[in-house]
Amino acid sequence: MIKTIDLKKTFIGRGQTVHAVDGVSTHIKPGEVVVVIGPSGSGKSTYLRCLNGLEELTSGHIYIDGVDLAHRKTDLNKIRREVGMVFQQFNLFPHKTVIENLVLAQKVVRKRSTADAEKKARALLSKVGIAEKEQEYPIRLSGGQQQRVAIARALAMDPKVMLFDEPTSALDPEMVGEVLEVMKQLAREGMTMVVVTHEMGFAREVADRVLFMDHGKLVEEGTPEHFFTAPREERARLFLKQVL
Amino acid sequence: MNSFRKDWCWHLLTALVLVGMGYGLWVATGKVDYTWRWNRVPQYFVYHNEDAKRVPYDGRVVEIETAGDTTTVTVRDRFDEEETYRIDSDTLRVSENEDLFAGDHIGSVFNWQVGPLLHGLWVTLWISFVASIIGLVIGLMTGLCRIGRNVTLRQLSTLYVELIRGTPLLVQIFIVYFFFGTVLNIDRIAAGICALAIFAGAYVAEIIRAGIQSIPRGQMEAAKSLGMTTTQAMVHIILPQAFKRTLPPLAGQFISLIKDSSLVSVIAITDLTKSGREVITSTFATFEIWFVVALLYFLLTASLSQVIAWVERRLAISD
Ligand SMILES: Nc1ncnc2c1ncn2[C@@H]1O[C@H](COP(=O)(O)OP(=O)(O)OP(=O)(O)O)[C@@H](O)[C@H]1O
Ligand SMILES: [Mg+2]
Numbered sequence: 001m002i003k004t005i006d007l008k009k010t011f012i013g014r015g016q017t018v019h020a021v022d023g024v025s026t027h028i029k030p031g032e033v034v035v036v037i038g039p040s041g042s043g044k045s046t047y048l049r050c051l052n053g054l055e056e057l058t059s060g061h062i063y064i065d066g067v068d069l070a071h072r073k074t075d076l077n078k079i080r081r082e083v084g085m086v087f088q089q090f091n092l093f094p095h096k097t098v099i100e101n102l103v104l105a106q107k108v109v110r111k112r113s114t115a116d117a118e119k120k121a122r123a124l125l126s127k128v129g130i131a132e133k134e135q136e137y138p139i140r141l142s143g144g145q146q147q148r149v150a151i152a153r154a155l156a157m158d159p160k161v162m163l164f165d166e167p168t169s170a171l172d173p174e175m176v177g178e179v180l181e182v183m184k185q186l187a188r189e190g191m192t193m194v195v196v197t198h199e200m201g202f203a204r205e206v207a208d209r210v211l212f213m214d215h216g217k218l219v220e221e222g223t224p225e226h227f228f229t230a231p232r233e234e235r236a237r238l239f240l241k242q243v244l
Numbered sequence: 245m246n247s248f249r250k251d252w253c254w255h256l257l258t259a260l261v262l263v264g265m266g267y268g269l270w271v272a273t274g275k276v277d278y279t280w281r282w283n284r285v286p287q288y289f290v291y292h293n294e295d296a297k298r299v300p301y302d303g304r305v306v307e308i309e310t311a312g313d314t315t316t317v318t319v320r321d322r323f324d325e326e327e328t329y330r331i332d333s334d335t336l337r338v339s340e341n342e343d344l345f346a347g348d349h350i351g352s353v354f355n356w357q358v359g360p361l362l363h364g365l366w367v368t369l370w371i372s373f374v375a376s377i378i379g380l381v382i383g384l385m386t387g388l389c390r391i392g393r394n395v396t397l398r399q400l401s402t403l404y405v406e407l408i409r410g411t412p413l414l415v416q417i418f419i420v421y422f423f424f425g426t427v428l429n430i431d432r433i434a435a436g437i438c439a440l441a442i443f444a445g446a447y448v449a450e451i452i453r454a455g456i457q458s459i460p461r462g463q464m465e466a467a468k469s470l471g472m473t474t475t476q477a478m479v480h481i482i483l484p485q486a487f488k489r490t491l492p493p494l495a496g497q498f499i500s501l502i503k504d505s506s507l508v509s510v511i512a513i514t515d516l517t518k519s520g521r522e523v524i525t526s527t528f529a530t531f532e533i534w535f536v537v538a539l540l541y542f543l544l545t546a547s548l549s550q551v552i553a554w555v556e557r558r559l560a561i562s563d
Contacts (some may be wrong), residue, residue, distance in 0.1 A: 044365040052469055053466055053468075054468065054469065065277050070467055075473050077468075077472070077473050078471070080468060080469055080470070081470065081471030084469070084470075085465075085466075085469035087462060087465070087466065087469075089460075089462050091460075091462035091465065091466035092466075093463065093466070093467075093485075094563070095484050096490065104480055105467075105470035105471065105472060108472060108476050108480060109470060109472055109476070110471075111472040125536060137561070137563075139563060150466075152470070153470070154470070157470055157471060183374065227500070
């Protein structure tokens with residue numbers, strides 16, 4: 001599904017070079033739920049953003065369904081509609097109502113009719129449990145509700161993969177559960193997911209595989225049982241000690 | 245209402261200050277021995293025009309037919325040709341079979357005519373309007389070029405903005421009129437509109453650029469993550485939000501443009517200011533006319549402010 005080979009992303013700014021992602025190679029299979037964890041600044045977000053082309057690669061390759069993102073002729077917009085993304089800050093469109101948030105890209109990108117798009121949008125909104133808010137503007141929703149709308153918005157494009165960048169980090173604690181619940185349901189339905197999160201409970205419960213990153217490098221990967229009980233690497237052990 | 249009752253003494257003070265200033269002005273004009281002739285002003289808005297009908301040759305009235313307010317007079321001239329004149333009934337000066345000499349006055353037609361001040365107001369209004377629309381288009385394109393990726397477009401747009409903002413509008417009007425007007429052979433109205441539009445465009449570009457840059461980066465990223473192209477994201481996501489934020493400064497710019505348009509009177513466009521000057525040369529009611537001209541500009545800008553405030557309220561529903 002997604003294959004990254006020696007992925008590197010370097011930021012050059014103000015005279016210093018940051019190797020945000022430094023040679024990550026991994027293979028994410030269809031239906032797999034991969035959780036990426038690691039200390040702050042370790043390059044998790046950057047790695048995720050590379051996966052849908054929001055960051056341009058410095059070197060290496062990303063294959064999504066066999067298509068090389070780094071290839072000059074690849075149409076990124078075409079790839080991106082197959083890869084949904086959920087952001088830490090929700091990034092809903094504030095000038096559009098909830099339902100318009102879900103309908104817009106379906107019409108503009110997928111060229112669906114308004115009726116079809118709205119039908120799909122309503123189905124997804126009731127799936128994430130906020131059908132009654134479809135005419136509200138995002139600003140009037142709670143954080144948890146906004147994030148669920150954002151998930152529904154990404155799902156409306158029928159993506160093959162969903163990327164989550166710390167979807168619950170900007171939420172009040174009492175709202176974290178409702179968003180995780182939606183994500184767990186998605187995982188059960190067999191969606192391929194890459195999730196950056198600090199929610200270790202979620203990782204343990206849902207992940208098929210855990211990737212541990214530090215300083216841009218993929219330090220350790222394995223099943224949650226392996227990772228949370230007997231990590232090989234010293235750095236992973238230190239990190240777990242801090243967060244658990 | 246409550247606050248009105250609480251602040252009534254301050255409202256009273258405001259009124260007193262205004263009355264005091266008015267009184268001061270009145271005393272001051274008394275000192276310079278100026279006779280106010282406000283009654284002369286209205287005729288420069290609209291006036292009742294008399295169009296006197298006269299016979300061109302000697303002749304004789306053969307028929308007078310009155311139907312309500314208009315009367316039709318038929319005259320047979322000395323070449324035996326018949327001519328009919330339509331006049332207002334109460335101005336009829338001839339009777340049937342009367343002999344007429346060339347130049348005799350048969351009667352008149354009265355109609356309301358637009359005076360120079362109203363005409364000038366209209367010219368100012370439409371020149372500003374057209375210049376605003378063109379300026380908006382120029383500004384939008386320049387603003388997009390300024391934040392775009394293409395280096396040449398970026399440099400050219402920056403150069404344009406800096407040049408326009410760094411030179412006086414009056415000089416720009418002269419350059420457009422005398423240089424481009426001559427080289428490209430465009431008339432004064434077109435030159436005036438061009439100069440204003442180019443001037444406004446530079447400021448609009450800066451407003452638009454700032455507006456677009458004030459939209460959080462996450463919006464563009466979210467749009468792209470849904471597979472939208474940059475253009476689609478701009479059209480559906482960024483620009484609508486930027487428009488809302490830029491509306492107040494844009495409104496300010498267009499209000500400025502209405503006022504700045506008074507400068508085109510220097511290339512002999514009869515806008516409100518030029519009309520005012522012309523009226524003064526024939527009435528010598530200098531003070532009155534300039535006050536009236538100022539009031540007319542104020543009415544234009546104030547109504548634009550009202551319209552913008554209404555649009556802003558409409559757009560505020562999503563915050
Ligand atoms: N646009 C950018 N320009 C310059 N440096 C950047 C940029 N984005 C990220 N970085 C740097 O790259 C490194 C990795 O950042 P990244 O956001 O991927 O970390 P992260 O693992 O997501 O951290 P966090 O858990 O805090 O979100 C950091 O050192 C950061 O300062
Ligand atoms: Mg991050």
